[in-house]
């Protein structure tokens with residue numbers, strides 16, 4: 001018998017209409033009643049929290065991870081029902097917080113609440129159960145609209161459609177439909193580089209570059225943050241003419257604050273040395289994040305900084321593939 005634990009956290013999947021708009025309110029026992037019973041699978045349910053995922057913050061990721069760890073022995077697989085708006089962040093965060101976890105953890109949610117006509121929730125529940133109970137894989141995955149994605153690679157790319165999530169810069173792990181799973185990609189094995197840790201340092205900031213950005217914001221960042229992520233242009237470039245941003249990167253680096261450089265472009269990652277506008281960023285100390293997505297970088301940087309603030313170690317860890325988050329830097 002496969003023992004599967006469903007942990008509910010809120011989201012549209014558990015939402016009902018209120019006078020203030022949709023809000024999570026469905027009891028965990030009601031939510032779990034929508035799963036179809038499968039021979040050889042025993043479902044249990046626990047409510048962890050009842051939040052629109054917009055209200056989810058790093059402390060919530062830790063709470064979910066601790067709940068899963070507390071039940072590690074008793075269950076073969078875990079399904080976490082979750083709001084979609086920040087599910088990509090939570091999936092990445094759980095991938096790090098549960099580093100080395102030897103059972104599958106599957107996040108899912110929906111675009112339309114359970115119980116409403118046209119809901120995608122029932123399908124996503126069934127598919128997540130199919131994957132959770134049939135896969136031999138370990139670690140964190142996101143199941144949505146018939147596709148299984150690595151937890152560190154799933155990004156919400158649509159606000160309304162059923163196919164709301166895409167696996168960015170990484171193959172889909174499997175497709176799932178009507179109780180059947182078709183494996184599509186076997187993730188390459190990773191050698192563990194760290195001992196598992198559940199500490200997060202939340203003093204992290206994401207700065208999106210735009211034409212007209214001025215460098216003075218870096219004074220605030222240097223005084224208040226332990227790590228900064230810059231969503232640069234294209235292949236990793238930042239302006240060095242007129243409103244020159246390079247001294248900002250130098251200032252943070254000199255203060256021992258890691259500056260992680262990612263790109264605003266969703267697909268194909270970056271190549272920071274390709275252009276002068278990127279090479280100057282790297283020379284100033286910018287740490288390239290290759291083809292990682294921002295959701296994963298935010299969670300990974302908090303997790304890495306929770307273990308060390310030593311700049312060179314942070315650089316090495318950020319550029320080390322963990323939970324399939326990175327193919328190149």
Ligand SMILES: NC(=O)C[C@H](N)C(=O)O
Pocket residue numbers: 010011012013051052053054082083084085086109110111112
């Ligand atoms: N589809 C959803 O779940 C959206 C909702 N606002 C949430 O993230 O909780």
